[in-house]
Amino acid sequence: MTLTVEGRVLETDPEGYLRRLEDWDEDVARAMARADDIELDENHWEVLQFLKEYYEQYQLAPPVRVLTRAIAKRLGRDKGSSRYLYRLFPDGPAKQACRYAGLPKPTNCI
Amino acid sequence: MATPARKRFLWMSRRAPHGSVQAQEGLDALLMAVAFEQPVSVVFLDDGVYQLKRDQDPARIGRKNFCAGFPSLGIYDVHDIYAERESLALRGLREEDLLMPVRVVDSAALGALMEAHDVVMSF
Amino acid sequence: MLHLVNRSPFEERTIDACLRVAAPGSAVLLYEDGVYAGVRGTGVAGRLEAAAREMRVCVLEEDLAARGLQDAALVPGVHRVDYDGFVELAIEYDSVTTWR
Numbered sequence: 001m002t003l004t005v006e007g008r009v010l011e012t013d014p015e016g017y018l019r020r021l022e023d024w025d026e027d028v029a030r031a032m033a034r035a036d037d038i039e040l041d042e043n044h045w046e047v048l049q050f051l052k053e054y055y056e057q058y059q060l061a062p063p064v065r066v067l068t069r070a071i072a073k074r075l076g077r078d079k080g081s082s083r084y085l086y087r088l089f090p091d092g093p094a095k096q097a098c099r100y101a102g103l104p105k106p107t108n109c110i
Numbered sequence: 111m112a113t114p115a116r117k118r119f120l121w122m123s124r125r126a127p128h129g130s131v132q133a134q135e136g137l138d139a140l141l142m143a144v145a146f147e148q149p150v151s152v153v154f155l156d157d158g159v160y161q162l163k164r165d166q167d168p169a170r171i172g173r174k175n176f177c178a179g180f181p182s183l184g185i186y187d188v189h190d191i192y193a194e195r196e197s198l199a200l201r202g203l204r205e206e207d208l209l210m211p212v213r214v215v216d217s218a219a220l221g222a223l224m225e226a227h228d229v230v231m232s233f
Numbered sequence: 234m235l236h237l238v239n240r241s242p243f244e245e246r247t248i249d250a251c252l253r254v255a256a257p258g259s260a261v262l263l264y265e266d267g268v269y270a271g272v273r274g275t276g277v278a279g280r281l282e283a284a285a286r287e288m289r290v291c292v293l294e295e296d297l298a299a300r301g302l303q304d305a306a307l308v309p310g311v312h313r314v315d316y317d318g319f320v321e322l323a324i325e326y327d328s329v330t331t332w333r
Binding site: 128166 | 239241244265266269273275278296298299300301302303304
């Protein structure tokens with residue numbers, strides 16, 4: 001499968017995750033979100049940024065528990081809940097946010 | 111409802127990282143266990159110590175650098191990570207060759223460690 | 234003959250069997266987990282060094298790098314080869330044996 005962003009044709013897996021992390025840029029995330037009727041704001045970007053950094057360091061997607069704790073630290077405790085994350089990413093912070101961030105589909109328990 | 115009993119797990123990893131999938135499966139299962147908040151210790155011995163070698167670049171052979179995931183264990187409050195001294199020595203590995211700090215223990219201490227855990231998982 | 238060994242020297246006796254049998258003048262290529270045997274300072278380095286005086290012993294660079302050993306010192310007399318070098322060896326020697 002492919003995803004076309006600004007004239008670039010990018011390879012994805014059948015569920016829409018990028019095959020190559022290096023294909024990712026912000027336009028890719030925006031295009032994926034727009035297809036789900038989501039307009040990315042700074043709250044979304046904060047989560048995507050964290051996911052990218054975590055993946056780069058550990059080659060793994062973080063579990064939701066780690067994600068919520070990190071968001072609480074950065075944005076305040078009211079935002080560090082899985083309810084907050086589900087409001088941003090209704091299909092699940094793990095799957096949807098990882099996809100927007102260009103990560104492969106999480107295989108670990110997240 | 112009664113709280114389920116928490117058992118002390120010892121993860122024992124004995125295989126080289128890229129020659130088979132066993133080492134990676136061990137890490138996947140380990141991350142599963144820690145996600146369920148089980149108290150886990152981890153020990154690397156025999157060729158398993160090669161998983162801790164720093165600067166691995168398995169993209170060169172088309173594989174994922176899953177060993178980069180070990181340093182994330184601290185985030186899950188897994189801090190009891192050991193490597194067997196004899197295994198490191200036989201392979202010419204020093205502590206500064208490793209991708210993260212671990213507790214280096216000798217074989218006798220490792221035997222005692224196994225006795226101190228309820229369940230030993232071998233990968 | 235070119236002998237191919239892809240097993241760790243610490244888990245199996247494959248490299249021992251190969252070095253015991255391989256004739257002087259033959260070549261041994263260590264790849265996959267076999268590359269661990271070519272690194273200086275291990276418990277099998279002495280055996281490899283002795284073998285390298287009688288035959289050509291090579292390790293595959295890509296497998297060294299995958300294992301974090303791209304800059305590791307090798308046993309004296311043991312050489313690095315890349316995939317192209319692997320192919321050249323296979324052409325140069327009439328027959329190839331893979332030790333399992």
